Amino acid sequence: MIGRDILGIEDLSRDDIELILETAERMQEIGTREVKKVPTLRGRTLINLFFEPSTRTQTSFEIAGKRLAADVVNFSVSGSSVSKRETLLDTAKTLDAMDPDVVIVRHNVAGVPHRLAEVLQAPVINAGDGAHEHPSQAMLDMLTVKEQKGRIEGLTVTIVGDIAHSRVARSNIYGFLKLGAEVRVAGPPTMLPAEVESLGVKAYTNLREALDGADVVMALRIQMERLEGACFPSVREYAATFGIDRAKLRFAKEDAIVMHPGPVNRGVELAHELADHRPSVILDQVRNGVALRMALLYLVAGRRHPVAFSEREGR
Amino acid sequence: MARLLIRNGRLLDPSQDLDGALDCLVEDGRIARIDVDISADGAEILDAEGAWIAPGLIDIHTHLREPGQEYKEDLASGGMAAVAGGFTQLACMANTDPVNDDPSVTKYILDRAEKDSPVKIRPIAAATRGLAGQVMTEMMALREAGAVAFSDDGATIMDTAVMRRVLEYSTLADAPVIVHAEDCHLRAGGVVNEGPVSTRLGLPGNPAAAEEIMIARDLRLAAMTGAHLHIAHVSSAGSVDLIRRAREDGTRVTAEVTPHHLSLTDEATMTFDTSTRVAPPLRSAADISALRAALAEGVIDVMATDHAPHATYEKEVEFTEAPPGMLGLETAVAVTLDLVRDGTLSPLEFVRCWSTNPAELIAVEGGSLRVGSAADIVLIDPTREWTYDAAQGFSKSRNSPWSGSKMTGRAVATIVDGRLVYHSERGVLIR
Numbered sequence: 001m002i003g004r005d006i007l008g009i010e011d012l013s014r015d016d017i018e019l020i021l022e023t024a025e026r027m028q029e030i031g032t033r034e035v036k037k038v039p040t041l042r043g044r045t046l047i048n049l050f051f052e053p054s055t056r057t058q059t060s061f062e063i064a065g066k067r068l069a070a071d072v073v074n075f076s077v078s079g080s081s082v083s084k085r086e087t088l089l090d091t092a093k094t095l096d097a098m099d100p101d102v103v104i105v106r107h108n109v110a111g112v113p114h115r116l117a118e119v120l121q122a123p124v125i126n127a128g129d130g131a132h133e134h135p136s137q138a139m140l141d142m143l144t145v146k147e148q149k150g151r152i153e154g155l156t157v158t159i160v161g162d163i164a165h166s167r168v169a170r171s172n173i174y175g176f177l178k179l180g181a182e183v184r185v186a187g188p189p190t191m192l193p194a195e196v197e198s199l200g201v202k203a204y205t206n207l208r209e210a211l212d213g214a215d216v217v218m219a220l221r222i223q224m225e226r227l228e229g230a231c232f233p234s235v236r237e238y239a240a241t242f243g244i245d246r247a248k249l250r251f252a253k254e255d256a257i258v259m260h261p262g263p264v265n266r267g268v269e270l271a272h273e274l275a276d277h278r279p280s281v282i283l284d285q286v287r288n289g290v291a292l293r294m295a296l297l298y299l300v301a302g303r304r305h306p307v308a309f310s311e312r313e314g315r
Numbered sequence: 316m317a318r319l320l321i322r323n324g325r326l327l328d329p330s331q332d333l334d335g336a337l338d339c340l341v342e343d344g345r346i347a348r349i350d351v352d353i354s355a356d357g358a359e360i361l362d363a364e365g366a367w368i369a370p371g372l373i374d375i376h377t378h379l380r381e382p383g384q385e386y387k388e389d390l391a392s393g394g395m396a397a398v399a400g401g402f403t404q405l406a407c408m409a410n411t412d413p414v415n416d417d418p419s420v421t422k423y424i425l426d427r428a429e430k431d432s433p434v435k436i437r438p439i440a441a442a443t444r445g446l447a448g449q450v451m452t453e454m455m456a457l458r459e460a461g462a463v464a465f466s467d468d469g470a471t472i473m474d475t476a477v478m479r480r481v482l483e484y485s486t487l488a489d490a491p492v493i494v495h496a497e498d499c500h501l502r503a504g505g506v507v508n509e510g511p512v513s514t515r516l517g518l519p520g521n522p523a524a525a526e527e528i529m530i531a532r533d534l535r536l537a538a539m540t541g542a543h544l545h546i547a548h549v550s551s552a553g554s555v556d557l558i559r560r561a562r563e564d565g566t567r568v569t570a571e572v573t574p575h576h577l578s579l580t581d582e583a584t585m586t587f588d589t590s591t592r593v594a595p596p597l598r599s600a601a602d603i604s605a606l607r608a609a610l611a612e613g614v615i616d617v618m619a620t621d622h623a624p625h626a627t628y629e630k631e632v633e634f635t636e637a638p639p640g641m642l643g644l645e646t647a648v649a650v651t652l653d654l655v656r657d658g659t660l661s662p663l664e665f666v667r668c669w670s671t672n673p674a675e676l677i678a679v680e681g682g683s684l685r686v687g688s689a690a691d692i693v694l695i696d697p698t699r700e701w702t703y704d705a706a707q708g709f710s711k712s713r714n715s716p717w718s719g720s721k722m723t724g725r726a727v728a729t730i731v732d733g734r735l736v737y738h739s740e741r742g743v744l745i746r
Contacts, residue, residue: 010515087628087631087632088631088632088633089631090631107633109633109634109635109636110516110517110518110587110634111516111518111587111633111634112587112633114586114587115587115631129517130517130518130635131517131518132516132517132518133517167517170515170517193513193514193520194509194510194511194513194514194520194522195510195511195514196514198511198514198515199511199514199515
């Protein structure tokens, strides 16, 4: 995958995803060492190009890059290109002239990483584009499910909440379907995108039916400020109808796990008691995020022949 | 006396129902004779080499950006793009800067066009002042100044009472009101057709219902007022049904469809190419079928480009931030000849939809090769293969999804008032 853009799960094959997940499993150990650093990407420059603030994803990519000994530069831009009178192409050309080895892009409009990738020489990793895709999030979710359940094939994954505005939902839908899981989506009709079943999922507005027999329950973050009063009448009504609590979770399988991409609106998408304890695996997701992003960086910016991750390498 | 004989072509004139191997003699800028094997008798000869000889095409929906946005296009560049595309007349929309909502602007456009444009320019004036949808323009004065229709194109008059008054009053000025039908509240921030593609892309969807609701409203108002309502860029199958029923009920409604809505689906936006961001958005394959059938059936009267130039830097932005619109003048013939190739339209119907009907719709001379009429003529080679490169085109802008594509069929010569203004080998001859 050297030099390849990682723009979305839709573009990846099952083999690609499995390679990334297996590589991430090998990366997990590095985070448990006393010296959490290997020289694999020494001398490589990663640019975290964030047009939208995201402390978590940016930090996760930054730590991943640093654990691989890359030089990580954070480049934050606020406002649209129109408001700055600078086109996306200008931005891309400017960055390109600095010869980065990987550019990680986050933007609140779908398709921006794709347009930048057309210009940038370096591989582009999409760190979330609008409501389109968030491939590293979906793969860290798959890594976590694999870790917890030992497999993905044959599982039932129910994604609950604002499917329409969620890049996490789209990437997870593509990813879990490619790895052989059954995927269901559930939410109020105002938050299910048009013809969502064309993506290969089954859609529910009844949470109980959606959870029936589920192995994995993934709650999505609700943008309360923006959507309350538009897509749902009140936070209270949303929480009562689609918030996951222990009572509703009883409809899922007994050993079902609960996931959330974070940050959690406590008492809204997830009941307080579920956010911190099993069956929720939210902190495992965060931990796996670093390993998964290390794997991605290694695969797209690493050497052209396989190298070991030992601390001796490069001495 | 200047004489030009066009021969060796297939002459197509829907206004006289002519389709055959006929020659066309032009004298002093007017059609002098249509006949078999006219002898040259000293006239200059233009060999059509088997191409179609038709009345010049008329585009009733263009954005020429002058005055005020000459960095996108102006009357000269738009006029050259037009003649290169086979057009001899253009009606230009009012959303200039300043808006064409005052007779002084209408006159300015006509004066500039007289000097700068190789095509005949027919200004469309705003229906409301500043395109604000509130106060109607001085339609009588605008008509007097040369406006051929009234439109707030790009914006929809959302206040139904204002729309009613605009339609009522337009009957006094005796010119059509052209509507850009989209319910702004329902459309909201939608930039692509709402459906499987918007769901996959995660871009805000704009449902066909946003267009259909406004068309339904305006059709009721047209029936109520007796005004001539013209619906711009119809894009959905549902809209076609509404228009068909209104026509059957005797409502005075005409409609147009663009080359892009006849040929591209929302799948074209999958690359996030901002040149595919248009308003209304590209829709589904089923919508394309309905639009093609409606054109063949006569439910939609004309084709029109909605030529909407935007500077490259304005389009090289986020998909949601890109201004809507794509170029159309230089690709219209090639793109829509596909409807002749697939049997949707006969060559004669093709010319009717691009020339005869548009002339009738905005009540201007043209669309006919009748003896005595202005010699506005196009030669179209329906099989000529060429590659369109927007950067090499005559428009100042490049926002076309067809740039770099192989095309079949094009205008090979364009004649305005008897003068050869464009020839595919020699370029634009009169600026």
